[in-house]
Amino acid sequence: MFLTEEHKMLRDMIRRFVEKEVVPHGEAWERDGKIPREMFLKLGDLGLLGMQHEEEYGGTQMGALASVIFGEELSRSSFGGFTASITVHTDMSASHITRVGTPEQKARFLPDIIAGRKVCAIGVTEANAGSDVASIRTRAVRDGNDWVINGTKMFITNAVYGDIVILAARTGDLAAGARGISLFIVPTDTPGFEVASKLEKHGWLCSDTAELSFTDMRIPAENLLGEENRGFHAIMRGFEHERLMIGAFCAGEGAKAIELTLDYVRARTAFGKTLWEQQATRQRLSELASRVAMVRALTYQTAAALEAGQPVSLETAMIKSVGPEVLHDVVHGCLQLHGGTGYMRGTPIERMARDARLLRIGGGATEVMLEEVAKRI
Template identity: 80%
Template sequence: MSASAERSEAGFRLADPVGLDESHRMLREQVRRFVEKEIVPHADAWEREGKIPRALFRRMGDLGFLGMQHEEASGGTEMGAMASVIFGEELSRSGFGGVTSSVTVHTDMSACHITRVGTPEQKAKWLPDLISGRKVCAIGVTEAGAGSDVAGIRTRAVRDGDHWVINGTKMFITNAVYGDLLILAARTSGPETGARGLSLFIVPTDTPGFKVAAKLEKHGWLCSDTAELVFEDMRVPAQNMLGEENRGFYAIMRGFEHERLMIGSFCSGESSRALELTLDYVRTRRAFGKTLWEQQVVRQKLAELASRVALIRALTYQTAATLDAGRPASIETAMIKSVGPEILHDVVHGCLQLHGGTGYMRGTPIERMARDARILRIGGGATEVMLEEVAKRI
């Protein structure tokens, strides 16, 4: 077998970082097989339908994929940040950002708040169904006027006896249309308190007063459901407050740190898949009497892109190791979020360019991936905001 054919068969896969143990390697292989057999063959249909079947969550729950951020007492496996990075990277290699988004919002951005700050009673009530995939979770922080500026949240919760009455709206909420549970951020004191006046609540989506105002049509991530929500005199039991009153901002910030780490894994996985597809393409596509791979400018462009993928991947894995060691990594996660999506954008659009007209056609993986990649420069903190977060810390 030629070196070129051998490389194509192997795909673009960088060596695993030093320090991964056997459980990490087994997890990668298991998720990779799952993606190849149970996501990739079906996800085009999910894109057309605009939803992911509930059976996918249940199957992932059966395999233990939904419990890695949860403690063993609740049915989880407590595998830590490194396992989440591996999980996110392999999901992203599917090339379907919508699947990755919906699943990881459930596993790493919403349900994990219950494990971090929930009471024993809340954990016992909600986590078994979330870890098994019988229920799907969402996180409700963003509003039309409060995205990266969390302190600007206006959704208001007012205590009324043994309930909180909540009024307000949320925007761009993943899993809100077909999900079962929302971790909701609301203001529980006056607007003058800013970030110090926010609290979290566990809200079942069938609560009276909870309304999906609109299922939003997006540029990419077509199979993940995204919605605008409205809360009208929605009564939530007091025991559904998650964590301490007026301390929700700190839980949200901790969640953002993990979310930014996960976005690094998305950038690594999807970029790697884009390079793999493009390497296969340029080795067979001929122009001017030779393959594109034999054109020096093409080889060097791909070499540059591959090197940038290796950089964001290394930073992401190193940051995961730092967090698993119990050390702070807020500047590293901000760096990941500020540069990772920019690298991903450059990689997928550079790869689309090398596919020529074919890459611009709907139905080709690289075209879909280019659309899916765009949101990561906005969601979870726009690049410009994240650069300011880095600047404040240096």
């Protein structure tokens, strides 16, 4: 299917890492509400945090297919919060520095990010501006050699324990909409930067999520990322890759849910037979497995097209609109086949059902994504 021997070796390495370093500890991280910093360092040591970044800064520049493999295998851990924290760092925030950053910005920030010494977040969403990015109100005003930023951000992953936020702020009039937004690189120890509240979530419990506030926060002019008032364009390019990664999440988590459920129904007996021997069970799992395979195929096909330089905005919108809906049906269908056991806290399928819910909202709600597909067909 598009994969080289290098890709296959990469998959094997990530899968071994997940089984050894993530699965045994994930429940403790869920209780703690955070992922140990050493996990970023371990992934950095393996070169897994730099696949989107150039070699001269410590990256491996492996491309979209490698990123999809990474997202899929992390998702097979069954811990959605872990997958979210790591891929926000690798694919949804720091990647903006590689795409539009200056050589000086790359040299200053990327080595620590790629090594896992600094954890990165993306700050776009606001309480009244989620899928409608053009409506953000956090404002940056130029003052001599600084930008002064005031405003708030909501639902920001890696914000509590992170070190750097790629921040979207309005540098033009509100009436300018998408044409008045810029990106900035903001260290979290900047005076005026505050974690207003750590948020408690329905799922993704081990990923830290916060509301941020900025009060007369000054950052140097050289921390403007990309062109002034061109941030919306950069964000949309980032969303394209994010939607591809969400396809990988759906493929990995969906496959894991099927795997766990197959093990369960082959062992569980009812009415003198295992559940697997009941035709309705076999057919339901066959249907769900087929839908996961279709999402996976579209995701990998789109990643290959992206690497070939082809436009993929339609395909990534399709992935984001369909993949999370399929995953929702899969994990809840699998939970149903687990019966009462699947409803108990501490079982992977119960956690996966909670975690999967967010993907229908984050990164563009399903309803918004369907409109994006409609524009392109």
